[in-house]
Amino acid sequence: METIDFRNMTITIVGLGMEGGSYAIAAKNYLKPKKLFAIDINEDVLIAAEKLKVIDQGFVNPVVPLQASDLVILCVYPSDVIRFVRDNMTYFKSGAVLTDAAGVKRKIVDDLSNIIREDIDFVPGHPMAGNEFKGFLYADKKIFEGNSYLITPTSKNKQQSLSLIESMALKFGCSKIYITDPDTHDTKIAYASQLMHLIASSIVNCDSYTDDMKNFVGGSFRSATRVANINPDLWTDAFFENKDKLLEQIDYFMSNITLVKSALIHHDKKVLHTFFEKSYHKSNSHDDL
Amino acid sequence: METIDFRNMTITIVGLGMEGGSYAIAAKNYLKPKKLFAIDINEDVLIAAEKLKVIDQGFVNPVVPLQASDLVILCVYPSDVIRFVRDNMTYFKSGAVLTDAAGVKRKIVDDLSNIIREDIDFVPGHPMAGNEFKGFLYADKKIFEGNSYLITPTSKNKQQSLSLIESMALKFGCSKIYITDPDTHDTKIAYASQLMHLIASSIVNCDSYTDDMKNFVGGSFRSATRVANINPDLWTDAFFENKDKLLEQIDYFMSNITLVKSALIHHDKKVLHTFFEKSYHKSNSHDDL
Numbered sequence: 001m002e003t004i005d006f007r008n009m010t011i012t013i014v015g016l017g018m019e020g021g022s023y024a025i026a027a028k029n030y031l032k033p034k035k036l037f038a039i040d041i042n043e044d045v046l047i048a049a050e051k052l053k054v055i056d057q058g059f060v061n062p063v064v065p066l067q068a069s070d071l072v073i074l075c076v077y078p079s080d081v082i083r084f085v086r087d088n089m090t091y092f093k094s095g096a097v098l099t100d101a102a103g104v105k106r107k108i109v110d111d112l113s114n115i116i117r118e119d120i121d122f123v124p125g126h127p128m129a130g131n132e133f134k135g136f137l138y139a140d141k142k143i144f145e146g147n148s149y150l151i152t153p154t155s156k157n158k159q160q161s162l163s164l165i166e167s168m169a170l171k172f173g174c175s176k177i178y179i180t181d182p183d184t185h186d187t188k189i190a191y192a193s194q195l196m197h198l199i200a201s202s203i204v205n206c207d208s209y210t211d212d213m214k215n216f217v218g219g220s221f222r223s224a225t226r227v228a229n230i231n232p233d234l235w236t237d238a239f240f241e242n243k244d245k246l247l248e249q250i251d252y253f254m255s256n257i258t259l260v261k262s263a264l265i266h267h268d269k270k271v272l273h274t275f276f277e278k279s280y281h282k283s284n285s286h287d288d289l
Numbered sequence: 290m291e292t293i294d295f296r297n298m299t300i301t302i303v304g305l306g307m308e309g310g311s312y313a314i315a316a317k318n319y320l321k322p323k324k325l326f327a328i329d330i331n332e333d334v335l336i337a338a339e340k341l342k343v344i345d346q347g348f349v350n351p352v353v354p355l356q357a358s359d360l361v362i363l364c365v366y367p368s369d370v371i372r373f374v375r376d377n378m379t380y381f382k383s384g385a386v387l388t389d390a391a392g393v394k395r396k397i398v399d400d401l402s403n404i405i406r407e408d409i410d411f412v413p414g415h416p417m418a419g420n421e422f423k424g425f426l427y428a429d430k431k432i433f434e435g436n437s438y439l440i441t442p443t444s445k446n447k448q449q450s451l452s453l454i455e456s457m458a459l460k461f462g463c464s465k466i467y468i469t470d471p472d473t474h475d476t477k478i479a480y481a482s483q484l485m486h487l488i489a490s491s492i493v494n495c496d497s498y499t500d501d502m503k504n505f506v507g508g509s510f511r512s513a514t515r516v517a518n519i520n521p522d523l524w525t526d527a528f529f530e531n532k533d534k535l536l537e538q539i540d541y542f543m544s545n546i547t548l549v550k551s552a553l554i555h556h557d558k559k560v561l562h563t564f565f566e567k568s569y570h571k572s573n574s575h576d577d578l
Binding site: 213247278 | 417420436437467469476484485488490491493494495504506515516519521522535536541542543545549562565568
């Protein structure tokens with residue numbers, strides 16, 4: 001793959017939270033663009049990022065940075081990606097590449113493909129990267145390292161736009177680029193990510209989660225509940241953007257719990273043993289996960 | 290607490306799997322008993338442990354080591370603890386202290402308190418220690434380090450027997466001794482450990498767990514499924530030994546999943562947001578877990 005030089009580009013990050021802040025720090029360090037701008041509704045965060053030399057300049061009003069930017073990276077909640085692009089459609093520089101980092105893809109791709117200007121190219125992206133914290137303070141250029149970067153290209157995407165995003169992800173330290181379609185993406189993410197966050201929250205929200213738990217917990221509990229420290233705004237938005245797929249995965253998962261519950265009630269040791277053998281063999285045959 | 294000298298004692302470990310092997314290695318290193326014996330049905334494991342100098346001598350027949358031992362540590366599956374003690378009751382040395390490492394306590398305590406000889410003392414124990422592997426090959430003296438050691442004393446336990454087990458646990462590197470009763474223990478463990486293992490297995494047993502998952506998983510998935518690599522024999526036994534408590538915890542957990550499912554179906558963003566806020570605040574107020 002061709003190596004792309006970002007040093008003559010102006011890049012704008014939209015939304016300077018944990019994810020957007022991480023893009024900004026990684027861009028500053030690994031891409032070294034001519035100018036790195038950020039747009040956020042919170043002026044204090046923009047000033048802080050300027051003072052920390054993470055960005056060259058911050059803007060509450062998006063017009064000026066969008067008119068100047070060759071690459072715009074949208075790091076806002078899924079429904080806000082659509083709203084931001086729609087509301088600011090006239091300001092993007094002709095020839096600009098837009099990309100996002102949203103964890104659900106069908107609605108964004110469907111909605112934007114109908115309204116996007118012909119002279120700008122939107123490449124839907126999703127880094128398998130992040131942490132369980134919220135806000136710019138938790139931004140970290142290392143979140144990308146060793147993780148996949150998912151892209152769900154549209155039929156309109158130019159090869160050079162895809163190469164730009166791929167090159168950025170690899171410079172950030174991502175281990176691989178994985179190309180898929182929005183429907184597959186949203187199905188897999190409903191299972192591999194959204195269901196995991198639902199489970200962690202559902203464990204912590206049990207009344208059994210009490211002050212004396214620390215005497216009874218081992219690694220299994222700590223692992224299972226790590227992401228219960230959830231960002232309510234982000235995940236509420238993401239769950240509803242993908243609710244059909246998530247509801248399917250919830251039902252699959254619940255049917256397994258119900259199977260075990262039934263085995264316990266009917267004292268069927270064989271069913272439970274077979275269930276555990278299955279998970280033992282499946283998890284052992286996927287050591288690469 | 291008085292420090293107990295183990296150097297004049299003979300200790301026998303019953304069951305030389307991952308847990309029993311870990312007790313053996315830790316005893317050899319930290320207690321330095323006069324003699325360290327092991328009993329197992331698998332002679333190959335005993336020979337291997339002798340060759341590795343983990344134990345002084347291994348026995349398939351329990352009579353000789355039990356007759357010589359001041360401390361017997363039962364590291365077999367919960368239902369086998371009861372069976373082993375019952376079947377070998379006549380062989381224990383008068384004055385011996387017995388303890389176990391089983392993850393469920395009510396049945397063991399109830400059954401053994403009715404049949405145990407007056408001149409031996411059974412101290413029910415449960416180290417919050419282990420790993421997700423099975424067998425002596427995965428024994429590791431470090432599993433105890435920094436973890437709690439739970440004890441559910443009976444009314445018959447002598448203080449010096451309790452001190453013996455507590456001293457052992459602290460020499461192994463456990464961070465604290467936590468004294469509780471069997472009912473509380475089994476309730477907490479049903480939630481903090483058994484439910485976690487059920488959840489991990491139920492995630493992995495979904496049809497969605499496929500070969501291409503590695504492109505879509507992040508930390509949340511890896512954390513949540515780590516213990517799906519389960520020992521089917523041990524966990525089937527432990528689940529049925531504690532099934533009433535576990536069924537309660539399954540229902541609490543399922544009611545949370547059902548609440549979210551209903552919120553999604555009825556497009557009630559407020560319910561979901563409140564649910565996530567609750568888990569965010571609960572997990573943040575328990576950073577010590």
